[in-house]
Amino acid sequence: MRCFTVLGPSQTGKSTVVEKLGSLEGAPRKSNSPYGLNLTEFTFGNEPWCALDAPGGNEALVHAQHALLASDACILCVSPAPEEAVLAAPYLRVIEASGTPCILFVNRMDEPRGRLRDVIAALQDYAGHTLLLRQIPIREGDRIVGSCDLISERAWRYREGQTSALIAIPESAAEREHEARTELLEHLSEFDDWLLEELIEDREPPSDALYAISSRILKENKIIPVLIGAASHGNGMMRLMKALRHEAPPVEALRERLARAANIDAGKLAAASFHAYHRQNVGKTVLVRALGEGLKQGASLGSATLGAVQDPANGRSNAPFVPAAGDVFATVKSDHLPVPSLLSSDAAVAPPEWTEASTPMLERILVPGSERDENKLSETLAKLSETDRGLKVRQEEGTGAQLVCTQGPVHLRDLCRTLSDVFHIAVTDRPPSPIYRETISKPSEVHYRHRKQTGGAGQFADVKLSIHPNERGQGFTFGETVKGGVVPRNYIPAVEAGAREAMEKGPLGFEVIDVGVTLTDGQHHTVDSSEYAFRTAAKMGVRQALAEGSAVLMQPVFRSEIHIPSVYSGSLVQIVSALKGQVLGFDRDETAKGWDIFRALVPGGALDELARALRSATQGIGYFSKTFDHFEELYGKEADAIVRAHGAQRAEH
Missing domain, CATH: 3.30.70.240 (Alpha-Beta Plaits)
Structure with missing residues (x-):
């Protein structure tokens, strides 16, 4: 099976592209993930194919990143409007970091939004690879009615609901076609000495040779070819699929690429896990791309036994399935498999750095609807953070409440829906409490005597303390200048402990920082003094001094x-x-x-x-x-x- 990812900004028609590609030669089979990553299996050219439809929106970008871990190539869908090119910038960044061969598809070309050359120029601002135009549009007025292939120099007229019709290149497009083809050949010659010599000798290279060069440099990830069409009308779909079939590299190239990135032996790399989600009454489901043969239920993968293996698109959990090299499969009862990861039979290797999600920007406290759900919420969030790398979970300082860090409001909403629908935990959210501190702005001195008599041994401690502000970042400091044993040495640590305890909450209600306390004098009683008494005296004395120290x-x-x-x-x-x-x-x-x-x-x-x-x-x-x-x-x-x-x-x- 050959596998590719379709990704890009929202509203660029990614799902329509996948649907049309899958329907070119039969009925596709589709499965959905709660996180929006859809998987479509279909046949084209007597070969099995798998398309991963990555969700749009930057909050879900991490799922597109992980899908690239299992992809031989990818299709980046973009808008035909030059001013929207910047929306593709995060996707170009991820694609180039991953080293995944890419075909850029300018979709919705039936909408007159601007000149194609302006779209390519705007996108080139965010692409380290050369964007190489392989087709130009044929226009009639403001309408695009077909395209010219710059390698074969053949023109096609779009037909609604039918395959495009072969036509002669219109005179109106001939000059532009010649100019664009010359530019294409010049770029291709940068990667092929034979072609460079042909152009220098002013010889016309045959189309077959040009297709072979294009295929080679795409597999080597040296350029990003650009194709055009309108998926909603089926325009350009056959050309796009043929480009994938003839030019995208096989699964062996993916295995070599991943092995190099992880610095491991390609021969030992058996699979890559790239997506996971939880299903009610089923548990954790992991999607895996087989990179070699021999994977089946009970096989060793990632240092443990592989659980039930399923075809993710057949809709039947009990159907027997033995994946071949390149196949995508789902597995349950394989909780030992981290996601994403590179897997050998005896180990799970951390994926390349480019799979890391961007730092979550939205922080919220999740409050369960009932007390019985408090412990369950903590355990469930830990499970979800294992399958969603864009989610970070920790406890709020001071309260211990469950603090989640998400990519944004949509990500947060999806998380809360998963908690409710799959795990039956209803939650509300609130902003976390800001972390404030307080200090003092002027020094003060205090004399505090702690005396308590309740029958039997009493409590007595007398301390004189000097409190002063420290430099920013110095924190709490403690010193003593007592002489003559007025405070026995064994009680001085208790004085420091009491002073530190007083710093836990100052007069404004916050933890106190950057304050120095010095014990200057005191008294003790041979019978009634104790560590507890001196700790209490110091704590109460420091609290009194802080209140007099102009809290800030x-x-x-x-x-x-x-x-x-x-x-x-x-x-x-x-x-x-x-x-x-x-x-x-x-x-x-x-x-x-x-x-x-x-x-x-x-x-x-x-x-x-x-x-x-x-x-x-x-x-x-x-x-x-x-x-x-x-x-x-x-x-x-x-x-x-x-x-x-x-x-x-x-x-x-």
């Missing part, structure tokens, strides 16, 4: 790296400034053509708004990663509002 609210500031196409860089200065952040600058992204990495310091409370503003300003393309940098003072009405809100939250709990 501290907000977290994060260093953010924002990844965006260069055309959007100018808008980020205004966005960051509006969020009271600090612009640090930007550089060209050396790993992706047409992209910038924009660096800024952003207050933690503004990160949610940054994600929303970034999605809006970049049509959902931009994303950012963040690392904590420092805490800084926050004053005025904003600080007062935060303290009041925090007090209200404590009252509710």
